Amino acid sequence: MTWPSENAALRKTIMRFDELELPNGLTVIAELTPSVHSVAAGFFVRTGARDETAALSGVSHFLEHMAFKGNDRYTADDVNRIFDDIGARYNASTGEDITTYYAAVLPEYLDTAVKMLSVLMQPSLRQDDFDIEKNVILEEIGMYEDMPSFAAYDRAMATHFSGHALGQSILGTVDSIQALSIDQMRAYHRRQYHAGNIVLAVAGNTTVEEIRRLSEEFCSSIPAGSASRTVTEPSPQPRTEFFPKEGTEHQYLMQIGTAPAPDDPLRFAAELLAVIVGDDSGSRLFWEIVHPGHADSADLSFNEYDGTGTWMACLSCHPDRAADNLLRMQQVFESVNRQGVTDDELEQARNKVASRIVLYGERPMGRLSSLGNNWMYRTEYRSAADDLAAVRKITQQDIRTLLDRYPLEPVTTVGVGPLTERPAACL
Amino acid sequence: MASADIITQVLSNGVTVLVEPMLHVQSAAITILHPTGSIYDAPGRSGTAAVLAELLPRGAGSRSARDLSAALDRLGVQRSTAVGPQHITISAATTAECLPRAIELLASAVTSPHLNPDDFHSARDLVRQTLHATEDEPQQRLGRHLRQCSYDAPWGLPPGGMLSDIDAIVPDDVRNHFDRYARPEETIIAVAGNIRPEQILDELQRSLGDWQGGPGGRPETRPRQDAPRHIEHQSAQTHIGLSWPAVPYSHERYYEAWVAVSVLSGGMSSRLFTRVRERRGLCYAVSASLHSLRDRACVLGYAGTTNERAQQTLEAVVHEIRGLPEGLTEAELQRCRAQAKSALIMQQESTSSRAASLARDQWHLGRVRSLEEVRNIIDGITADDVRRYALDHAPRELVLVTIGPDPLNTDCLADAAAAV
Numbered sequence: 001m002t003w004p005s006e007n008a009a010l011r012k013t014i015m016r017f018d019e020l021e022l023p024n025g026l027t028v029i030a031e032l033t034p035s036v037h038s039v040a041a042g043f044f045v046r047t048g049a050r051d052e053t054a055a056l057s058g059v060s061h062f063l064e065h066m067a068f069k070g071n072d073r074y075t076a077d078d079v080n081r082i083f084d085d086i087g088a089r090y091n092a093s094t095g096e097d098i099t100t101y102y103a104a105v106l107p108e109y110l111d112t113a114v115k116m117l118s119v120l121m122q123p124s125l126r127q128d129d130f131d132i133e134k135n136v137i138l139e140e141i142g143m144y145e146d147m148p149s150f151a152a153y154d155r156a157m158a159t160h161f162s163g164h165a166l167g168q169s170i171l172g173t174v175d176s177i178q179a180l181s182i183d184q185m186r187a188y189h190r191r192q193y194h195a196g197n198i199v200l201a202v203a204g205n206t207t208v209e210e211i212r213r214l215s216e217e218f219c220s221s222i223p224a225g226s227a228s229r230t231v232t233e234p235s236p237q238p239r240t241e242f243f244p245k246e247g248t249e250h251q252y253l254m255q256i257g258t259a260p261a262p263d264d265p266l267r268f269a270a271e272l273l274a275v276i277v278g279d280d281s282g283s284r285l286f287w288e289i290v291h292p293g294h295a296d297s298a299d300l301s302f303n304e305y306d307g308t309g310t311w312m313a314c315l316s317c318h319p320d321r322a323a324d325n326l327l328r329m330q331q332v333f334e335s336v337n338r339q340g341v342t343d344d345e346l347e348q349a350r351n352k353v354a355s356r357i358v359l360y361g362e363r364p365m366g367r368l369s370s371l372g373n374n375w376m377y378r379t380e381y382r383s384a385a386d387d388l389a390a391v392r393k394i395t396q397q398d399i400r401t402l403l404d405r406y407p408l409e410p411v412t413t414v415g416v417g418p419l420t421e422r423p424a425a426c427l
Numbered sequence: 428m429a430s431a432d433i434i435t436q437v438l439s440n441g442v443t444v445l446v447e448p449m450l451h452v453q454s455a456a457i458t459i460l461h462p463t464g465s466i467y468d469a470p471g472r473s474g475t476a477a478v479l480a481e482l483l484p485r486g487a488g489s490r491s492a493r494d495l496s497a498a499l500d501r502l503g504v505q506r507s508t509a510v511g512p513q514h515i516t517i518s519a520a521t522t523a524e525c526l527p528r529a530i531e532l533l534a535s536a537v538t539s540p541h542l543n544p545d546d547f548h549s550a551r552d553l554v555r556q557t558l559h560a561t562e563d564e565p566q567q568r569l570g571r572h573l574r575q576c577s578y579d580a581p582w583g584l585p586p587g588g589m590l591s592d593i594d595a596i597v598p599d600d601v602r603n604h605f606d607r608y609a610r611p612e613e614t615i616i617a618v619a620g621n622i623r624p625e626q627i628l629d630e631l632q633r634s635l636g637d638w639q640g641g642p643g644g645r646p647e648t649r650p651r652q653d654a655p656r657h658i659e660h661q662s663a664q665t666h667i668g669l670s671w672p673a674v675p676y677s678h679e680r681y682y683e684a685w686v687a688v689s690v691l692s693g694g695m696s697s698r699l700f701t702r703v704r705e706r707r708g709l710c711y712a713v714s715a716s717l718h719s720l721r722d723r724a725c726v727l728g729y730a731g732t733t734n735e736r737a738q739q740t741l742e743a744v745v746h747e748i749r750g751l752p753e754g755l756t757e758a759e760l761q762r763c764r765a766q767a768k769s770a771l772i773m774q775q776e777s778t779s780s781r782a783a784s785l786a787r788d789q790w791h792l793g794r795v796r797s798l799e800e801v802r803n804i805i806d807g808i809t810a811d812d813v814r815r816y817a818l819d820h821a822p823r824e825l826v827l828v829t830i831g832p833d834p835l836n837t838d839c840l841a842d843a844a845a846a847v
Contacts, residue, residue, distance in 0.1 A: 037773060080696040080705070084762045087765035087767075089773070104773065132707070136711050139711035142664040142731070143712060145662075146566065147564060147566070281506070293553040294552070348501055351502065359505060
């Protein structure tokens with residue numbers, strides 16, 4: 001079997017990377033690809049749930065909503081209307097580590113897009129907007145409460161990282177949101193939204209001159225300075241917790257173990273191993289659990305956070321099948337830890353991941369996310385071709401090293417659904 | 428926005444093939460519309476198509492399930508199967524030079540699946556567990572009930588099947604479903620990407636040009652479910668679904684309908700988002716979208732809201748739906764044009780979107796509408812056109828389905844209807 005020669009294909013695309021720093025300390029990074037039709041821009045702010053105290057739980061995400069309420073010049077209606085006027089695909093998201101604000105537009109609208117995105121960085125945070133938006137946040141909490149798979153993620157993270165900043169909820173709770181004041185949010189914004197804490201990333205069809213002009217014009221007013229984040233090593237303790245959920249019939253199970261951190265060269269091996277063991281088709285978990293119909297889903301993912309990484313396994317099945325499926329999952333993990341993977345499995349995983357990199361990288365929106373995250377986690381630029389080369393180089397020896405250092409060993413097991421405790425297996 | 432290069436060809440056995448070369452990308456994608464959707468499930472056997480969709484990749488031609496899966500993985504093929512009312516849709520994408528080699532593998536799954544009775548129980552088990560999981564997701568349940576109240580059966584039945592029917596399905600049902608409805612004459616295959624059309628056409632002719640299918644048939648219409656309807660569920664939110672009839676994709680006024688729905692819910696400056704969410708904070712999720720089958724269509728609306736504010740939210744959403752023809756501005760229309768333009772251009776950056784779009788056009792229209800043509804239509808629509816459409820198609824009755832702890836007062840549906 002020959003390798004898909006996507007490297008050759010990518011080389012045909014003329015691409016250029018540039019980096020610049022504004023006087024206030026804001027970093028601008030850009031990947032310029034003249035052959036695409038659109039351009040995507042985004043602010044990556046190094047702030048998230050992990051930077052909150054208990055009293056501020058949910059403030060990063062709530063602030064992300066409030067950013068769209070505008071400043072002295074633009075009302076909330078103006079902000080959304082102007083983005084819609086230029087046909088932008090725009091949104092924002094809040095995570096444990098990073099808050100992102102982004103827009104994909106046709107090249108002629110990049111100036112408007114960057115201007116409006118920069119408005120989001122310095123919102124007025126008005127009291128009346130805050131009071132109304134608080135209800136929207138409470139509705140969002142209610143919506144996720146009605147989705148047991150999300151509840152399972154929240155509980156699993158809180159349990160695994162108990163006592164560590166990464167265990168803090170992104171949405172917060174009804175109580176923490178209700179108690180939050182506009183002054184607390186303003187103080188949080190003043191502390192976190194400094195130029196040194198923000199990266200503007202641009203990917204797609206534009207020029208360096210244009211980016212320089214736009215960032216100087218619209219980003220220079222962001223106050224200089226940086227926010228501090230102390231990253232401590234989490235030390236998760238083995239725990240099994242079942243959270244019975246009233247009125248549910250289906251069981252969700254999540255297991256978390258420790259995996260390589262973002263700066264660990266083993267992370268590419270970890271991505272491949274997650275595909276081999278837990279991809280949604282053709283993986284070990286697929287053949288052992290999903291294909292025979294024991295569960296409607298069973299997968300494993302590798303996730304990176306500032307300072308650490310996780311293996312996260314998710315299982316969704318009828319509660320009567322939960323015990324046996326947990327045992328099957330354990331057997332798959334133990335067998336991989338002991339015997340590793342086959343050459344065929346490794347080759348298939350390389351090809352799957354390579355084609356994902358190509359497909360994902362064709363859209364400026366896809367490149368923006370990769371560009372921004374590489375910078376936030378590693379302060380490095382990686383082209384799609386760099387990632388392809390890294391994936392190609394992974395050997396059986398790398399997988400062995402990975403498994404010896406970060407075996408597939410769940411530390412945390414969490415259940416959300418009808419079950420009140422971990423059932424005994426009877427396989 | 429040139430789409431002049433799209434090639435349409437009917438293979439010797441009747442399969443319609445569309446190919447669009449896209450020279451600025453590195454990937455290629457394929458969409459197969461296989462005419463074996465859920466409307467062909469026999470009464471009381473809803474879920475037959477869903478089990479078939481699970482079985483298609485479980486061994487075909489000379490390959491076992493594992494061989495087929497490994498062969499596709501070696502080519503890096505990202506793939507998914509979806510069951511809809513009319514079709515089972517197989518979508519796949521990979522690097523452009525690997526796609527031709529994937530064609531034979533995908534073709535075998537849709538023309539000569541083993542449908543091995545030994546695999547039947549595990550496939551049915553998987554479908555059953557998938558349905559079981561959605562019982563706990565009120566938003567998904569709502570969507571299923573809303574469609575059942577909006578379209579006659581079998582068009583409105585859940586494509587994934589129903590738990591109450593699933594145990595009645597036997598291996599022969601699936602075999603008969605395939606033997607009767609899988610037929611080249613109603614199969615559409617679209618390929619888009621950095622490929623040579625001759626190579627794709629040759630590969631398709633070689634892989635499935637000899638395939639002969641079943642006689643086909645048309646399902647019998649059965650009544651839809653009554654509305655308004657409330658499903659009791661101890662959820663944090665009350666989930667509100669509303670629907671009303673619209674014109675289908677092939678209708679000459681379709682894009683007027685599209686603009687009308689976009690004014691309601693097309694972006695964050697749309698009426699539902701600004702007036703129900705942003706200014707009043709009544710909900711997080713509120714939306715309306717145009718849902719089109721080949722010969723019928725609906726607008727499906729949704730709002731999720733905490734129980735105490737559900738009544739207020741329902742009334743606010745109904746008010747916006749009823750008030751759609753009022754105060755329609757040129758600015759609102761201009762935003763719809765901008766959104767359409769950027770969506771159409773950005774579609775050219777995704778081979779998967781292009782392949783899906785080619786196949787959809789062929790199914791609904793019997794031809795492909797070029798991006799240029801769509802843009803011209805939308806640019807030509809005036810505020811008056813949209814207002815007239817909204818008046819001509821103003822819902823006489825709104826279909827309401829709710830899921831939550833308590834039913835809502837439905838007076839606002841009737842009152843508003845009388846006013847119109």
